Amino acid sequence: MIYTLFSILVFPGLLFLSIFGVIAEFIDRRLYARFQNRMGPPWFQPVADFIKLLAKEELIPEEADARMFKILPVFAVAAAVTAFLYIPLWNTASLFSFEGDIIVVLYLLTLPTLTFFLAGWYSTSLYAMIGAVRTLTQLFAYEVPLFMGILSPAILADSWSLEAITRFYGEHPWYALFNILGFAVSVIAIQGKLERIPFDIPEAETEVVGGAFTEYSGKFLALFRMAIDIEMVVCAALLAAVFLPFGLELHPVISFVIFIVKLLVIIFIMSLMRSIFARLRIDQMVNFCWKYLAPAALLQILISFILKGILVR
Amino acid sequence: MIKPGKMFAEVMNNVFRKPATELYPFVKTEKPDKFRGKLEFYSEKCIGCKLCMKDCPSNAITINKIGEKKFEAIIDLDKCVYCAQCVDTCPKKALAATKEFELAQLVHSKLRVTLNANIEVKKTTEGQA
Amino acid sequence: MGKVMIPIGPQHPALKEPASFNITLDGEKILDMIVKVGYNHRGIEKACEQRTYIQDIYLLERVCGICSHTHSTCFLQAVEEIAALELPKRAHYLRTIVAELERVHSHLLWLGVAGHEVGFDTLLMYSWRDREIVMDILSMLTGNRVNYAMNTVGGVRRDISPDQIKTILPLVDILEERTKYYIQVASEEVTLIERLSKVGTLSHDDALKLGAAGPTARASGRDIDVRRDDPYAAYADLSFKVITDNHNDVLGRTLVRVGELMESYKMIRQLLKNIPEGPIAVKAPRKIQAGEALSRYEAPRGEDVHYVKANGTDRPERVKVRAPTLANVQAVAAMLKNGYLADIPIVVAAIDPCFSCTDRMMVSMKDANSRKENFIDWKTLRQYSIDWYKQNRGVDMSKIKISKRW
Numbered sequence: 138m139i140y141t142l143f144s145i146l147v148f149p150g151l152l153f154l155s156i157f158g159v160i161a162e163f164i165d166r167r168l169y170a171r172f173q174n175r176m177g178p179p180w181f182q183p184v185a186d187f188i189k190l191l192a193k194e195e196l197i198p199e200e201a202d203a204r205m206f207k208i209l210p211v212f213a214v215a216a217a218v219t220a221f222l223y224i225p226l227w228n229t230a231s232l233f234s235f236e237g238d239i240i241v242v243l244y245l246l247t248l249p250t251l252t253f254f255l256a257g258w259y260s261t262s263l264y265a266m267i268g269a270v271r272t273l274t275q276l277f278a279y280e281v282p283l284f285m286g287i288l289s290p291a292i293l294a295d296s297w298s299l300e301a302i303t304r305f306y307g308e309h310p311w312y313a314l315f316n317i318l319g320f321a322v323s324v325i326a327i328q329g330k331l332e333r334i335p336f337d338i339p340e341a342e343t344e345v346v347g348g349a350f351t352e353y354s355g356k357f358l359a360l361f362r363m364a365i366d367i368e369m370v371v372c373a374a375l376l377a378a379v380f381l382p383f384g385l386e387l388h389p390v391i392s393f394v395i396f397i398v399k400l401l402v403i404i405f406i407m408s409l410m411r412s413i414f415a416r417l418r419i420d421q422m423v424n425f426c427w428k429y430l431a432p433a434a435l436l437q438i439l440i441s442f443i444l445k446g447i448l449v450r
Numbered sequence: 451m452i453k454p455g456k457m458f459a460e461v462m463n464n465v466f467r468k469p470a471t472e473l474y475p476f477v478k479t480e481k482p483d484k485f486r487g488k489l490e491f492y493s494e495k496c497i498g499c500k501l502c503m504k505d506c507p508s509n510a511i512t513i514n515k516i517g518e519k520k521f522e523a524i525i526d527l528d529k530c531v532y533c534a535q536c537v538d539t540c541p542k543k544a545l546a547a548t549k550e551f552e553l554a555q556l557v558h559s560k561l562r563v564t565l566n567a568n569i570e571v572k573k574t575t576e577g578q579a
Numbered sequence: 580m581g582k583v584m585i586p587i588g589p590q591h592p593a594l595k596e597p598a599s600f601n602i603t604l605d606g607e608k609i610l611d612m613i614v615k616v617g618y619n620h621r622g623i624e625k626a627c628e629q630r631t632y633i634q635d636i637y638l639l640e641r642v643c644g645i646c647s648h649t650h651s652t653c654f655l656q657a658v659e660e661i662a663a664l665e666l667p668k669r670a671h672y673l674r675t676i677v678a679e680l681e682r683v684h685s686h687l688l689w690l691g692v693a694g695h696e697v698g699f700d701t702l703l704m705y706s707w708r709d710r711e712i713v714m715d716i717l718s719m720l721t722g723n724r725v726n727y728a729m730n731t732v733g734g735v736r737r738d739i740s741p742d743q744i745k746t747i748l749p750l751v752d753i754l755e756e757r758t759k760y761y762i763q764v765a766s767e768e769v770t771l772i773e774r775l776s777k778v779g780t781l782s783h784d785d786a787l788k789l790g791a792a793g794p795t796a797r798a799s800g801r802d803i804d805v806r807r808d809d810p811y812a813a814y815a816d817l818s819f820k821v822i823t824d825n826h827n828d829v830l831g832r833t834l835v836r837v838g839e840l841m842e843s844y845k846m847i848r849q850l851l852k853n854i855p856e857g858p859i860a861v862k863a864p865r866k867i868q869a870g871e872a873l874s875r876y877e878a879p880r881g882e883d884v885h886y887v888k889a890n891g892t893d894r895p896e897r898v899k900v901r902a903p904t905l906a907n908v909q910a911v912a913a914m915l916k917n918g919y920l921a922d923i924p925i926v927v928a929a930i931d932p933c934f935s936c937t938d939r940m941m942v943s944m945k946d947a948n949s950r951k952e953n954f955i956d957w958k959t960l961r962q963y964s965i966d967w968y969k970q971n972r973g974v975d976m977s978k979i980k981i982s983k984r985w
Binding site for chain 3: 172173174175263264266267270334335337338341342343344345346412413414415416417418419420421
């Protein structure tokens with residue numbers, strides 16, 4: 138009982154995630170800066186930003202639904218942290234597991250996006266509302282390729298449980314090579330989920346100011362930003378668990394280091410994408426997702442089915 | 451012709467490059483020789499013709515007589531636009547531009563500087579500003 | 580979501596200066612748009628009348644922070660024409676060198692801003708990093724990075740040394756190489772092309788009708804350039820191409836600007852190689868004889884026009900500035916017709932607007948939102964000012980005769 142509580146709240150739960158989220162944000166910003174030949178922020182910048190936001194006054198628009206306005210950031214953080222508990226990290230065992238948890242994780246990862254939408258909607262500001270509508274429009278575009286991309290390895294592993302999937306790929310690491318297409322699709326789609334360039338349309342500052350978060354300030358904004366940081370780590374961990382099943386059965390410390398390295402590689406790829414593309418327009422984004430991303434994900438599923446027929450007897 | 455990720459190579463190159471930005475307050479770049487910063491005043495050369503006052507676009511400079519053939523210059527650093535027209539105008543080269551540019555102050559009155567006020571007549575310029 | 584009216588400005592992250600675009604949206608589509616400028620009126624023209632010609636140079640230089648040399652040169656061309664001053668050739672060359680360097684820095688700055696508006700911050704960082712090279716050249720030549728204070732009545736204030744020419748030439752080569760890279764990026768990077776092409780189209784006829792100027796007009800296939808059509812300074816001695824493009828959209832405007840960069844490098848090299856020896860200024864009188872002149876100048880953003888009327892004193896009687904943005908800003912509404920909300924920042928940025936340059940006079944326009952009639956006719960305005968002076972200054976101005984036209 139105490140161990141479970143410790144796992145949920147401290148390691149590898151809330152506290153670890155928050156700290157790692159902050160570190161991930163720093164690494165992302167630093168890499169982005171180095172890609173652009175800048176120096177980038179010092180190591181404590183995300184923490185300083187967080188503390189600064191906590192110290193600031195919270196303004197709630199008069200027209201907004203105050204209770205929803207306040208509670209949504211907490212929902213976002215909670216959903217992201219909960220998703221993390223089902224993901225196997227440095228070994229093949231996750232904290233909680235049951236048959237079908239991969240679906241639960243994917244839906245828990247959808248929740249923050251929905252809270253962004255609701256946050257924008259309940260702010261009753263024009264910019265926030267446009268940002269909220271864009272968030273939702275975008276959700277329908279990237280969610281299907283993302284689900285298909287992440288679920289295709291599950292077909293080969295013949296299980297809907299993340300633990301079983303990692304165990305399967307841990308036994309046959311070379312099978313992971315067949316999922317490269319799905320990995321690419323998922324990384325691109327996750328850029329949409331995390332609202333990063335080229336899919337940062339909902340919070341394109343030159344168009345809709347702060348998007349759904351335009352009216353947010355103070356600790357609520359800090360929580361939202363924390364939620365996005367945590368979501369980034371969770372998404373990276375999910376991709377690592379599903380697509381990069383290496384070094385799981387080694388000594389826990391070594392495995393943990395390998396796990397961190399995997400996350401950093403994924404964050405590196407995401408930062409790189411952020412720096413070499415321009416932001417797309419919402420119609421172009423939807424077009425791209427349905428024209429290229431979804432067929433690619435379908436192809437991955439087809440590959441998985443064929444391989445399943447050949448390999449798994 | 452059309453390539454996605456055209457900047458990929460350039461971006462990767464930059465990871466191993468020295469940042470183009472500088473840590474400003476700690477690292478300072480050399481100002482060019484013709485830089486127009488805070489003014490310098492050579493009171494011994496000044497003849498009090500006050501042409502600089504006439505030409506100053508922002509009325510930032512005031513020449514006061516403080517004794518027999520002795521002049522002082524009062525410059526409002528916040529009014530000055532650092533065009534150095536006074537330096538060009540001065541017939542006796544009594545004014546010069548320095549490379550000093552970090553002139554921000556928290557107290558407004560400190561922006562009013564009296565150049566060469568070391569003569570016996572003590573002027574209080576505070577309070578006027 | 581139905582129809583919504585969304586205000587872009589007066590304060591908005593996409594705008595570097597205050598201007599107001601009230602946009603009626605249907606989802607993401609633009610239905611209607613009202614452009615309002617005038618938030619940055621600083622009374623510069625009036626202030627010019629109260630200052631001497633020398634003071635005016637520095638005042639007019641501050642009309643715009645990006646094209647500061649443009650405005651002071653344009654003003655001085657008019658003044659020198661009235662005063663019948665014959666400038667030494669070297670002064671003309673130096674003015675042209677600074678003018679072309681200014682165009683280079685302005686266009687590189689624009690490229691970065693355009694990148695930022697479409698969410699391509701890497702392009703912003705790179706082009707602004709490379710812009711530092713030209714800023715260094717400018718500060719080496721003139722002393723400062725902006726507001727160069729290079730001009731004076733009858734010439735320029737600072738000379739160029741052979742050593743400096745030697746340092747500048749290799750730097751120009753670096754800039755040229757980098758610009759070639761940006762041309763490649765602009766014509767090959769797929770996300771950038773998606774965001775730029777077929778966006779903010781302005782047909783050749785519309786460009787003509789709405790009086791667009793500069794790169795905006797040239798990207799719609801209008802072959803106009805004051806540097807070639809009405810050469811001033813040293814442009815008559817130079818050989819260069821006027822870059823035009825038939826894309827009619829933001830991509831076209833980008834290609835015109837980067838193309839102009841390449842031409843500018845050519846010009847700078849010619850100027851540096853052929854700069855004649857001699858004095859850099861002639862002695863100018865403080866009082867300018869009575870007369871009037873209109874001067875044209877090809878600013879980085881388009882044609883800049885200054886009108887100066889002198890009355891024999893050391894102060895001008897009237898200075899009128901027509902900045903290029905005023906010519907271009909009306910085209911924005913036409914460009915955005917049937918566009919998307921996401922395109923507004925880049926389309927507005929594509930004319931390279933400078934609203935503080937533009938806001939010369941406050942004309943109380945009829946506001947679409949207000950119920951009150953805001954028009955004041957000349958008679959009412961005159962009566963208002965007479966009353967105001969009587970009340971506040973104790974001066975009776977009603978005896979002053981005015982032209983019959985009013």
